[in-house]
Amino acid sequence: METKIFYTYILSNKGHTVLYIGFTGNLKQRLKKHINPSSKGFTLKYNVTKLVWFETTQYVNNAIQREKQIKKWNREWKENLINDKNPDWNDLSWMIE
Template sequence: MGFYIYILADMRRGRTYIGVTNNLVRRVYEHRESLAEGYTKANSIKRLVYFEEFGEISMAIQRETSLKRWYRSWKIELIEKSNPDWRDLWDEIVK
């Protein structure tokens, strides 16, 4: 089983949310269906634009904490290196 950090967005270069989970498909589904209360539901943030997998939860939490401290421009650059069009990666993770 893996652990994931993920970034959701409402649109290209829009609002973002960074989270950590042990089940990426389930967690993104919860955000997409507005089952997760809070910031993402209130701001309609549903598009998976970036994720990384880790073997240990401690590493995933460390990365999440680090990313949350980054400047916004750094986060945008990170996303655009692997997903320049800010495509929704949902279809890629449910295959």
Template sequence: MKQPCVYILASQPYGTLYIGVTSNLIQRLYQHRNQLTPGYTSQYAVYRLIRFEMFDDMTSAITREKQLKNWHRSWKINLIESENPQWVDLAVNLGLEPIRN
């Protein structure tokens, strides 16, 4: 099932952050977690889903992604903690395996 989504990954609580956009969140998380897409997330072990927002269309999702990428780090942390204060890996609730430390 495809639905535009902006997501934030973290290496650990208060660690390295990554903001991305996708039309298939589960598939994209699988790619990140299995290092199928070399780059930033695999280089810095950024695999924990700590926030995501669903959208009706990709244009809105891309606009939001660009907005969040331009935010100060402290604003991003405040946004994350407004709904996920413990920095829980939300991907587990979506059916993915927990991250092994």
């Protein structure tokens, strides 16, 4: 039986002025939806398409809790989280299978 992986992730725009925090069970598919939004919303309005941070877990509840936790953080804490693993804020979408 294959183990399911859940992702908590942060997207940003090119200027790094906006951060979007989310969770999903299929990050590759979710990124496609962010890059090609089918409806008017946050992603389209702010052009938030650059994956700058993510982490994985086997448990959906952990991913949900982590998303909620990070959303409560101030901007500096979120930036520190990103800078710890991705100091140049490169697009990490190439790492997703």
